Amino acid sequence: MKKNEKIYGNESIVALKGADRVRLRPSVIFGSDGLEGCEHAFFEILSNSIDEAREGFGDEIKVIRHRDWSITVEDKGRGVPVDYNPIEKRYNWELIYCELYAGGKYNNNSGENYEFSLGLNGLGACATQYSSEYMFVTSFRDGYKYSLEFRKGENVGGLKKEKFDYEHTGTITHWKPDLEVFTDIKIPLEYYRQTLKRQAVVNPGIKFILIDEESGSTEVFCYENGIMDYVKEISGDTGFTTVQFFETTAKGRDREDKPEYKVKISVAFVFNNEVNALEYYHNSSYLEYGGAPDKAVKSAFVYEIDKYLKNNNKYNKNESKITFQDIQDSLIFVSSSFSTITSYENQTKKAITNKFIQEAMTEFLKERLEVYLIENREEAERIANQVLANKRSRETAEKTRIDVRKKLSGRVDFTNRVKKFVDCRTKDVSKRELYIVEGDSALGSCKMARDAEFQAIMPVRGKILNCLKADYDVIFKSEIIVDLLKVLGCGVEIKTRHNRELSTFNMENLKWDKIIICTDADVDGYQIRTLILAMIYRLTPTLIREGKVYIAETPLFEIRCRDKIWFAYNEKEKNDILKNLKGEKVTIMRSKGLGENDPDMMWHTTMNPETRRLIKVVPDDLQLTEEFFDLLLGDNLQGRKDYISEHGHEYLDMLDVS
Template sequence: MVEKTYSGNDIKVLKGLEPVRLRPGMYIGSTGKTGLNHMVYEIIDNAIDEHVNGFCDTIRVTLNEDDSIEVEDNGRGIPVDIHPTENKNTLELVMTSLHAGGKFDKKAYKVSGGLHGVGASVVNALSEYMEVKVYRDGKIYYQKYAKGVPQTDVIVIGETDKTGTVVKFLPDKEIFDDGDITVESRLIENRLKEIAFLNPNLKVIFEDRKRDYRQEFHFQGGLNEFINYILKRRKMNSISEPVYMYGSYQYSKVESEIQVEIAFVYTDSEESNVISFVNNIRTIDGGEHESGFKQALTRLSNEYARKYNVLKEKDENFSGEDVREGLLAIIHIKMPNPVFEGQTKGRLGSKVAREAVNQITTEKLSLYFDANIKEAKNIFERMFLAYKKRLAAKRARDSIKRKTIFENTTLPGKLADCTSRDLNESELFIVEGDSAGGNAKQARDRMYQAILPLRGKILNAEKTDFLKLLKNEQVSNIFTALGTGIGDEFNLSKLRYGKIIIMTDADVDGAHIRTLVLTLFHKYMRSLIEEGYVYIAQPPLYRFEVGKQHFYLYSDDELEELKKKYGDKKWRLQRYKGLGEMNPDQLRETTMDRETRKLVKIKMEDLEMAEEMIEILMGYDPSVRREFIESNANKVKELDI
């Protein structure tokens, strides 16, 4: 109960790193996998900053078997002298104070992505332990911390002819959801690969000791090689080589310079993909630098398309959508004191970055269009096709709008709706098959769980024309039930359910149906995934009975553990190959009951990797799909035929 009196006695003063442990999400974004991965990125960013400023050419990142993480660079090494005003060793100050570091002025770092005083100290506060070794001045310096508190003084533990810093930390189980401190190795590796592409003179070594896996990245081709890496699963369309632009922009602040580097190409995809970075930090939510590029590209494309007579006088201008269809672009800017929105640096808010990128794009792209007329015309012809397709689709939508499901307020007949209209509790289960759908309808809580059965496989949204999708019953049932519309008509505010749960059999067909539904969401309703509304249900693989006890098992590892535990007793095993094999009570207990079920939230943290996988599995090129299946066939433990 809140006390009526309110005085100075009620004000708690948090000292040192206490605020970080009290509200970790404010500093690393979340206490789930996203925040855990972000801790690793913060330490990596500090190592990268040493390279960007000319003091490091090799970075090594190791994921250890005990879930600790080690990041080593051969830069200058964090200073270990006594700080002149704080009367404390500088290393300890940097690792234990929120606002201490060498990046708050331009003396030690011209540009930087991380801030020693925020990133490293936050990671320290949220770690069970952290150990730092500094190689400099011919000596090896060492200090250890526990939950941000020094356990030793800064001591000398040896001699060396190296320079650099090694940071090793074990995330604190108390901080993270369910005590899970295993970082996502694939995402860390992908981040390091991006860094190597962005820094052609840098060697990056990645090792995951749990998997006995090691990779070394060194890409001297820079952004052009980055573009070609992404394109390895796609076909180039309008131009044979990426357009590359580089320039620097001086602005009003004394000695302030923004370096702009851009590479782009057009593909055969209908989607656009703009990937942006600031000081090697991935800006997943874009920002001012992306806006500057898009504005300049649209303006110049219209200007030169008319100059080269691709757009006639009677034609409207290309829209931004026309210009960006099929576009794959990578933008990397380096600037002092970038302003990010949020501690996790997802979006760049610096207005001057828009001016810089706009100016450099205008200057360099004008030169390209003037010097490469044939290539430029190919680009504009591709834009013109997108322009005509957009107008045709608009006319088609307008002509059939009254007859389409966009104005149809009748819910699908197969939908068993729930009573609640509260997004905080309502759920839609998209269920594979009528049989499983019937079980789910009996197993559900009618108050807040709705059921929509799917009959067979839905259309592949990656390969199907948009207007054909609109007329497909399975697809139209999905987005009519959701209430949002689709494509240009999509409106997230009209969503009828707070959770969309895809529930399919635990076999190959079930996985295929999940992929088809996710492909539909990914292409036409992406906000559902980006905003965290989409989940995958996890039905059990086995029911294990021993005596009067029974257990539901979700993996072969769990099964092996129980076999060992009960090897000297009689037990019975039931393998569930389909949802229809469970009775409604079992389906409720294992897969639908909020207290006992397991759900996996679908995330878009790494959009390119998700898009690449969808293109492999659902795209046009069967040879790419065959190559993927052949290369991964040895990983299949059990195959349902």
């Protein structure tokens, strides 16, 4: 045998024992050795308290987030049984906290201990104990106080038992996740909030109390009517149907050779145009990926609403069938199911795979939805019309998305040129400036006045489309808007619910350091400037937020005295100049349009970085900006009239009237 040759024989096989089964392989049990795994370890202890409360033992669970990142979970259940077990001939505390596959939840189908249990895999208390730096367990039951101490997976001092006059039975577990096991144990407060709120939702009437030592806050989560109250909370007063609640129980098998089991299904939903949500829970566990319930909901809702649309001749001739996305866009739906046998995709319980649960839920939803749509004609009509509107909006958005990608793709060059766009020489984006100017005459003046090294010119031919009032398909039919977007190079941002896929925006593709809007200092110029700003605000708002958009101030007056010229950008500046020239013979001219200015004047007043005046467009208050755009350019005609009536006099000096 060679000197360094490794031997692989009988003695090479090593089995992990005791706490090492978890401490050395936490991701196998908890799905991760990071923060997510640590959070799951907490949930295993919480779930034991939830199982007790749901069986009717205690209606309050307290969670304390300590400053040192340790955790306490306290319930008012029956108290965990830790005394001697004559059948197993061992102490129950050993079975619960030191045996990975032991517990009182394996015979769930009989309903003897827990009819529907969250902690079904028998790993929770033991796995969490094994992964802790320390764990202290106190159980109040049978007239005694039982105490246990564990350090790094090992028991210290055995079971301590003393007669005790307690107010109520229950279990207190205080432990600290071990940094030797998890890479991070600093579970954020928001995780506790979210978890306890979700548990309150699916466990009606149980009060969850969260105490955070770090902030000193105490929060209480409780939903007396469970998922129905939760759906009402999400919907607020914006739902266009009433909240529906359906509930059923069933028995069945996932396969003929598998055991029969019970399932209880509760669902609540409402249709809403402003908010949508889909949440599934099973045995109190939030199913992030859904699985069986998700498939059931999609199948049942599409089947029944499609049937209603067909039976009531809602589809246009040759129109395609609705998809679940069209329903989901206006649906708030929450389900909570429980079963005595559950097949999870893995220990972290983020999806279930039970075939019978999926089938039972699908048939149940179909039956109840069919009756609901028949018995509630007005609501059924609202749902049908909205789902069809969602579908048609989605299809229009998809067609527009294809058109937009086609129109905006490719570089602006000789093969894909934009009419009358004049580029600059430098390719250094940090220096490039784009002047958006008003009309062909301004193009000529600016072209002669500019520094061709870093200043490019894009003329706007007349007043562009009001982008705040137009639909996207109309906007992208506008040649000047598409040309402007091509020149910008960064794509578009679409915010509406039915056009998520339309967004093509990428800030890294922006070809300019500054986008400068340059229009005449008159009413028409101001309107064109506003319409360009509205276009940018609706289609590329990030450019405004990132401070890339500017307005070039152009002078209102040209004042000549002897051989000198002064430019005034407003009435005050004009009056100040005239005061300084008092007694001198002056000539005052209203500034001409950009196209009539000579190149030297254009360079000095509008384009020379040393002497020009630029106003950076930065919305300090986004809400206020949105309201004013809507008021001045949107559909609020009466609001616009009222605003002009009240504030119009403030702008009289800007009118170009004689």
